[in-house]
Amino acid sequence: MGPEPINQQTEARLRELRRSCIMHVDMDAFFVSVELRTRPELRGKPVIVGYPADRSVVLSASYEARAFGLKSAMPMVIAARMCPNAVIIEPRHKLYYEVSAQIMGIFESITELVEPLSVDEAFLDVGGAIRRLGPPREIGELIRRRVADELGITASVGIAASKFVAKIASTRCKPDGLLLIGPEETVPYLHSLPVGALWGVGAKTADVLARMGIRTVADVAATPLPSLKKVLGVTGEHVYRLSWGIDPRPVTPLRVEKSIGAEETFAVDTGDDAILHRELLRLSHRTAERLRGSGLVARTVALKLRYADFSTITRSRTVHTPVDSAQLIYAVALQLLESLGDRTMTVRLVGIRAEQLEDTAQTSLQLSLDRRDDNWRAAEQALDRVSRKFGSKSVLPARLLDSGNGQG
Secondary structure (H helix, E strand, O other), X not given: OOHHHHHHHHHHHHHHHHHHOEEEEEXXXXXXXXXXXXXXXXXXXXEEEOOXXXXXXXXXXXXXXXXXXXXXXXXHHHHHHHOOOOEEEOOOHHHHHHHHHHHHHHHHHHOOOEEEEEOOEEEEEOHHHHHHHOOHXXXXXXXXXXXXXXXXXXXXXXXXXXXXXXXXXXXXXOOOOEEEOOHHHHHHHHOOOEHHHOOOOOHHHHHHHHHOOOOEHHHHHHOOHHHHHHHHOHHHHHHHHHHOOOOOOOOOOOOOXXXXXXXXXXXXXXXXXXXXXXXXXXHHHHHHHHHHHOOEEEEEEEEEEEEOOOOEEEEEEEEEEEEOOHHHHHHHHHHHHHHOOOOOOOEEEEEEEEEEEEEHHHOOOOOOOOOHHHHHHHHHHHHHHHHHHHOOOOOOOHHHOOOOOOEO
16 A cells, blocks of 8 residues: 555656646757857857848848847848848858757657757657656756757757647747746736737738737737637637647657758849759759758659749659659759740749658669669769768869859
8 A cells, every 4th residue: 555645646746747748949040059169259249141142041140140130031131231240151051951960869869759840940749758857847958958068059948738838938938048838827928928929920910900909918818709700710719729828739740851952042133044054953962962861762853943023933743763863853953944945034043842752761762774873873972971071062063163153
């Protein structure tokens, strides 16, 4: 009879802890943080990661730069005006994806229930790790320590009973913080926030609600559901449920990316086939390198073109044998470009995307009758090894060495 009450107490405590076991873990100014690992002299200064071209956008900004009003996706020309002393660093996408894989590795060592949202953030359900690693708060601090010690960057962690509230918590404790919102605190906490904190309430929806006198989450919760549905349609019920902290969606692991790709906006719109071909080759190498790095092959290659008037078209082709070679992706991209016929307008943006992805280990790569396909793959794998050792710009295809292409 002795141990039984202790076991019951333990189980009750575990059930209580599992009521708040969903985490949203988000890196702080991810691209910038990765760059500052090798440029510590820039710490404490306004830093932007992005291409220094008028038509490029801010990919990441340090918190010192954000103090000037800078934010991701802002045009670089505006960012440079708002913060003329900012240091601009060109992005190294391959490095960011390598660090991202390490981040996800840390998450997956904690729990199998990891749902990546992007390269630097994910939802985790740590309910199954509580016996092993302790309460959710301790697990959150463990993750933050490991990210800092092993990767040299910082992470913010929100913990709650639902995805929605965990995401709000991580946003509110940035940078380099942890916020746990318990089940009994959820509704009071939500009702203290402005209406824009609710998922699905953007600027336009907020304006509609403001005309009804609804400016806070508490105002939404106090509004009859039929009234919300009348002005917001089906979104009305979604917003109402969130205002009461109702979000039953589980953490759903995503093991395989749906697609991998890259795109580029030209500094000056172009109709020059040579420039388009050279950029397609560059993007094919970026895409193929990511495929190989992720252990994936693609059955479909898609081409994207955006014209000077911002109209956008896409074309795709499914290949006979799954590909992870830049030359094979490039060959399909050229066929897709040619299939468009004569272009009546100059091109503003070009992109390539690999779709219908499969795990290389589970895909039998049919031997091509043309041994050049295998030769290209072997050569590109050798380039991968050189890049890992000496940097991504150590060896490039000869056609990409000419920088005078007017590209952003």
